[in-house]
Amino acid sequence: MTDFIDLRSDTVTRPTPEMRRAMAEAEVGDDVFGDDPTVNSLQDYAAELLGKEAGLYVPTGSMGNQVSLGSLSRPGDEVVCEAGAHFLHYEGGSASAHLGLMMRPLLGVNGVITADQVSAAIRAGTEHNPHTAVVAMENTHNSAGGRVFPIDEARAVSKVTRERAVALHMDGARIFNAQAATGTPAAEWAACVDTLTFCFSKGLGAPVGSMVVGSTDVIAEAHRLRKRLGGGMRQAGVIAAAARVALETGPARLADDHANARRLAETLADLNPDSVDLDAVETNMIYVDLGAFDTTGSELSAALRSEGVLTLGGPGTLMRLVTHRDVSANDIEAACRALRKVLGTP
Ligand SMILES: Cc1ncc(COP(=O)(O)O)c(C=O)c1O
Numbered sequence: 001m002t003d004f005i006d007l008r009s010d011t012v013t014r015p016t017p018e019m020r021r022a023m024a025e026a027e028v029g030d031d032v033f034g035d036d037p038t039v040n041s042l043q044d045y046a047a048e049l050l051g052k053e054a055g056l057y058v059p060t061g062s063m064g065n066q067v068s069l070g071s072l073s074r075p076g077d078e079v080v081c082e083a084g085a086h087f088l089h090y091e092g093g094s095a096s097a098h099l100g101l102m103m104r105p106l107l108g109v110n111g112v113i114t115a116d117q118v119s120a121a122i123r124a125g126t127e128h129n130p131h132t133a134v135v136a137m138e139n140t141h142n143s144a145g146g147r148v149f150p151i152d153e154a155r156a157v158s159k160v161t162r163e164r165a166v167a168l169h170m171d172g173a174r175i176f177n178a179q180a181a182t183g184t185p186a187a188e189w190a191a192c193v194d195t196l197t198f199c200f201s202k203g204l205g206a207p208v209g210s211m212v213v214g215s216t217d218v219i220a221e222a223h224r225l226r227k228r229l230g231g232g233m234r235q236a237g238v239i240a241a242a243a244r245v246a247l248e249t250g251p252a253r254l255a256d257d258h259a260n261a262r263r264l265a266e267t268l269a270d271l272n273p274d275s276v277d278l279d280a281v282e283t284n285m286i287y288v289d290l291g292a293f294d295t296t297g298s299e300l301s302a303a304l305r306s307e308g309v310l311t312l313g314g315p316g317t318l319m320r321l322v323t324h325r326d327v328s329a330n331d332i333e334a335a336c337r338a339l340r341k342v343l344g345t346p
């Protein structure tokens with residue numbers, strides 16, 4: 001797949017030479033004993049960057065969401081989330097299967113649930129109802145097209161949850177894309193919530209791993225849950241070393257991915273203005289309405305593949321394109337040429 005321009009996801013990146021060097025040279029120990037200096041220092045560094053007391057390195061964003069939600073609730077409790085939340089649709093039902101949690105999806109706009117919606121959804125707390133334990137926000141919101149959760153709304157939601165003694169989680173898998181798009185430091189969103197997870201293995205470009213940050217007490221509970229879920233890793237410093245490079249070097253270059261996404265979106269809009277909403281392209285994702293071109297995801301994917309461009313295409317007419325560290329501005333120009341060739345009127 002190395003010769004393809006891969007627009008399927010920002011998870012497809014290969015470690016950079018600097019990451020590989022850091023991995024080879026990483027000082028390691030048994031992290032289940034708390035002995036891995038590279039993991040420990042990554043956790044401290046991430047917590048400080050996000051303005052939280054503690055951090056926990058986990059293998060995946062999905063596990064980060066699980067240990068966060070589980071640390072803030074008890075089985076039978078309810079989690080209020082946006083209807084398109086990643087953990088609701090794409091994490092195998094883990095919060096129900098492993099944690100015994102109920103989900104209460106609210107229909108948001110652009111992936112954003114408002115403080116008013118949250119306030120109305122929090123249950124009164126009688127013995128008849130499930131207990132509303134956690135509210136969750138996603139930033140950026142994957143299925144809404146990489147949309148940013150506006151900081152003012154996050155603060156308003158936080159005010160409500162604090163007043164009502166409900167915990168607040170942010171699935172910030174791509175929080176640094178939100179930072180790059182707005183100039184708002186990621187720590188400002190973190191200040192709103194009890195737990196925030198972010199991924200090293202998406203736009204930041206590391207091969208493996210995610211981080212949960214929160215208070216010392218919540219992270220201690222998350223640590224216990226990580227072990228229960230089988231996520232206690234041993235010489236994890238080997239992968240944490242690459243994550244450290246990703247966190248130090250990744251955020252500053254995300255603006256390039258956003259510019260590349262815009263360039264792609266503009267090309268599509270040029271081909272057919274109904275195919276893409278340019279205002280919706282805030283970060284590194286584009287959702288394309290292929291109905292505008294009278295084609296399907298599978299058809300377009302097959303055609304683009306023969307032009308050297310990989311995309312995820314299903315039988316429907318919605319296609320997501322994602323830019324990332326391993327797609328250069330030149331690659332984007334080539335992808336635009338491929339789109340023009342395949343979709344343009346002859
Ligand atoms: C918003 C969001 N949260 C969580 C995850 C889960 O991350 P992982 O694939 O590392 O489990 C993803 C993955 O794409 C995501 O987009």
